[in-house]
Amino acid sequence: MPTSKDVARLAGVSQSTVSYVMSGRRPISEKTRKRVEDAMAQLAFQPNAGARALASRRTQVIGLAIPFVPDLHMGSIMEFISVIAATARQSDYDILLVTDDEGPQGLERVVGQQLVDGLIIMQVEGDDARVPVIRNLPVPSVLIGIPEKHDGLECIDADFELAGQMCIEELAKLGHETITLVDWQDEVIRRHVNYVKRFHRGVDKAAAATGTKIIHAPGRITVAGMEKAVAKALEQSRGIPAFIAPEAANQDLVVEALNNLGLVLGKDVSVVVNSSDSDAERQRIPLTTIGFEPDEVSRRVVHMIVRDLTDPMSRPHEALELIRPVFRHRKSTVRPHSKR
Amino acid sequence: MPTSKDVARLAGVSQSTVSYVMSGRRPISEKTRKRVEDAMAQLAFQPNAGARALASRRTQVIGLAIPFVPDLHMGSIMEFISVIAATARQSDYDILLVTDDEGPQGLERVVGQQLVDGLIIMQVEGDDARVPVIRNLPVPSVLIGIPEKHDGLECIDADFELAGQMCIEELAKLGHETITLVDWQDEVIRRHVNYVKRFHRGVDKAAAATGTKIIHAPGRITVAGMEKAVAKALEQSRGIPAFIAPEAANQDLVVEALNNLGLVLGKDVSVVVNSSDSDAERQRIPLTTIGFEPDEVSRRVVHMIVRDLTDPMSRPHEALELIRPVFRHRKSTVRPHSKR
DNA sequence: GCGCATCGTCGATACGCATCGACAAACCGA
DNA sequence: TCGGTTTGTCGATGCGTATCGACGATGCGC
Structure with missing residues (x-):
């Protein structure tokens, strides 16, 4: 492998000049720059990452x-990962995976070995063992998700409270008086x-404001379980029933349960689920969705950490960024004034 | 951050001795080793990855x-990634992500910068642009998937031919004379x-051997499309119809289409899908599956590359490893002799 | 035409670890 | 007891890059 010394020799300059051409931290004459760049191209030079880091x-x-x-909703995690990796590259960063197998010490390890300049922590829970670490x-670290105590931390997440609010408001606007919230799984x-x-808080807030009655149905992992829950909710509903399923994993279950009970989405019942747009549109009756915008979250989280790394002066600065969810009307919700 | 020199000073030895304690490449007296290890622990020393690499x-x-x-079946990709990362850690390797955004040059970059010692290439296609690179x-590189020309390469994949064969044989054993293959998506x-x-080859081979008639149904991306395809297949079936859906993304569609057509899985019709065991068991009627064992593939691929890196003498050695799929009988296939 | 700042380049050094050669000490068999 | 081997440790060097101080060359104002 060619080194910067080889480039220097070929270009007839010193090694330090080559370095300055790359970094631009000192002025270089046009002539010299050209010679060096030609030499780099000719040798297909790439700087050694280890030496550079050292x-x-x-x-x-x-x-x-x-x-x-x-096995829970792995699809969406993958979406985060690939967008994060791609966005990081745009700022000339690579991504090293840290799995949970090592526990929080894994984070100490990669930082201690100086393998990484910063960390992105996915799926942060309310009381997350990784936070004290x-x-x-x-x-610097940036979290996806918001722990209970987040003073001095940089966090980013979808605005779940607003999402809950939006769901209720939109459904209330369509004329629903009773709305069933199919909850996350236990x-x-x-x-x-x-x-x-946070989602619940938004729901409750909007329910109070709009005078809507909320029924809580537990999230279920099987179709049969979901059918039972849905049937029970239907009994208690007044007017055209409506369901919200904010957990992606419940999407199929709710739809199937309602189908099996003989209800037609968008006519006999309204349904709002959380799923990707492509999944929602591919259904026989395209689903109205509340989207948590994982791509946007991923991009922002990378920008955040890159800023921290580029301009360390801006740190430490607490930050809590909430991404606005997107409500998309499709065919699984009834039209306004279409009550029977 | 403490360096090995700090450790050496604290332990009263030379820096090189510290290095030999870590690597074990020279004999060290019990007494010295203890002193060094204590010093390392006391300072919470971690070797600098860049310096080490250099x-x-x-x-x-x-x-x-x-x-x-x-957006295609991202769930299973995630499964590969996390098992690969965890397995790599067991051999003291970390995983750096390389996305397709940079194209094949991304691979040249990470190798050229000497960021990585080797490569694992996922989802290799028949004529993959990354292969010549x-x-x-x-x-060394190890591929998941098998390109057309794989001389001199190390490849690993599920044994799709055997999978196709197993599906037909098992269904034939249950008494099915006509089997519909719901194909991959266009x-x-x-x-x-x-x-x-390869899957098709296995199907054809076993069909010939067992005298089974195969109907090809195109993979469809919507429920409606799938229903049409399934209905058409049903017309042409003789005896109790059977369906194989080897693409994970088709699992839900096939099941839903058959439900909608009023058929009861495991009674009126047999269905074999590819899906994770947990997904299959969570259905109302647990699904009989053909599993491609992504975890096993992931573990093997890591072992392969680690062996290449540990013992470079064994390279280059062409290798083509096929992982045996697993057929799991559950309730979505009819019992033998239960023909009406 | 002179002093002075700016420009452009070079040589030297540091970064933290692995590894090689050297060497003293301990051990062995005869 | 002595040559020869093994054991255990040290000092020196190299890995490839970034960066600092130095310095000659050039441009500028007056």
């Missing part, structure tokens, strides 16, 4: 702590995931 | 080329993904 104390790598998920780390709630609470 | 010319990082998937790279087939061909 000398500059920056690796241009960001650690990404991915959640350990047995990153507080003591000498590199294991998620048990993990103290903060966003569940 | 001196040893190994980074202990493996590059993972993840596929660019607009990695052939010229000075580091875009997948168009991409020349080799495994589709």
Whole structure:
């Protein structure tokens, strides 16, 4: 592999000049720059990352702590990861994976070994074991998700409270008086995931404001379980029933349960689910959705950490960024004034 | 951050001795080792990855080329990634992501910058642009998937031919005379993904051997499309109809289409899908599955590249490893002799 | 035409670790 | 007891880049 010394020799300059051509930290004459760049191209030179990290104390790598998920909604996690990786590249950073297998010490390891310049922590829970760890780390971190105590941390997430609010308001606008919230699955709630609470808060707030009655149905993992829950909710509904399923994993279950009970979406019942647009549009009856905009969250989280790394003076500065969710009307919700 | 020199000073030895304690490449007396290890613990010493890479010319990082998937079956990709990352850690390697955004040059970049010691390439297609690139790279690579020309390459994949065979044989054993193969979706087939061909080959082989009639139904992306395809297949079936859906994305569609047509799985019709066990068991009627064992593939691919890196003498050695799929009988297939 | 700031380049050094050669000490068999 | 081997440790060097101080060359104002 060619080194900067080889480039220098070929271009007839010193090695330090080559370095300055790359970094631009000192003025270089047009003539010299050209010669050096030609030499680099001719040798297909690429700077050695290890040497660069050693000398500059920056690796241009960001650690990404991915959640350990047995089998829950892995699709959306993948979406985060690939957008994060692609966005990071645009700022000349690479992404190193940190799995939960090592526990929070994994984070200490990659930072201690100086493998990464900063961290992105995915799927942060209300009381997350990783939070106390990153507080003591000498590199910046940005969290996806909002822990209970987030003073001095940089967090970003979808605005779940607003999402809950939007769902109720939109459905109330369509004329629904009773709305069933098909909740997250037990294991998620048990993990103290903060966003569940926030969504509920938004729902309650909007329900009070609009005078809507809310029925809580537990999230169920099987179609049969979901049918039972839905049937029970239907009994208690007044007017045309409406369902909200903010957990992506419940999307299919709710739709199937309602189908099986003989109800036609958008006519006998309104349904709002959380799912990707492509999934929603591919259904026989395209689904009205509340989207948590994972792509936007991913992009912002990268911009945030890159800013921290580029301009360390701006740190430490607490930040809490909430991404506005998007409500998309499709065919699974009834039209206004179309009550029977 | 403490360095090995700090450790050496504290332990009263030379820096090189500290290095030999870590690597074990020279004998160290019990007494000295203890002193050094205590010093390391006391300082919470972690070796600097950049310096280590520079001196040893190994980074202990493996590059993972993840596929660019607009929205197709991202769940299973995530499964690969997390198992690969976790398995790599067991051999003291980290995983660096390489997205498709940079194209094949991304691979040249991470290798050229000496960010990684080797590469794992996911989702390799029949005629993959990345293959010619990695052939010229000075580091070992292992592919998941099998390109047309794979001489001199190390490849690993599920044994799709055997999978096709197993599906037909099992269904024939249950008494089915006509079997409908719900195919992969057009875009997948168009991409020349080799495994589709291999699966078909297995199906054809077993069909000939068992005297089974095969109906090909195109993979469809919507429920409505799937219903039409299924209905057409039903007309042409003799005896109790059977369906195979080897693409994970089709799982829900096939089941829903059959439900909508009023057929009861495991009684009026047999269905075999590809899906995770947890997904299959969570259905109202647990689904009989053909599993491509992504976890096993992931583990093997890591072991393969780690072996290449640990013992470079064993390279280059062509290898083609096929992982045996698993057929799991559940309730969506009829019992033998239960014909009406 | 002179002093002075700016421009452009070079040489030297540091970054933290791995590794090689050297060497003293301990051990062995005869 | 002695040559020879093994054991254990050290000092020196190199890995490839970034960066600092130095310095000659050039441009500027007057």
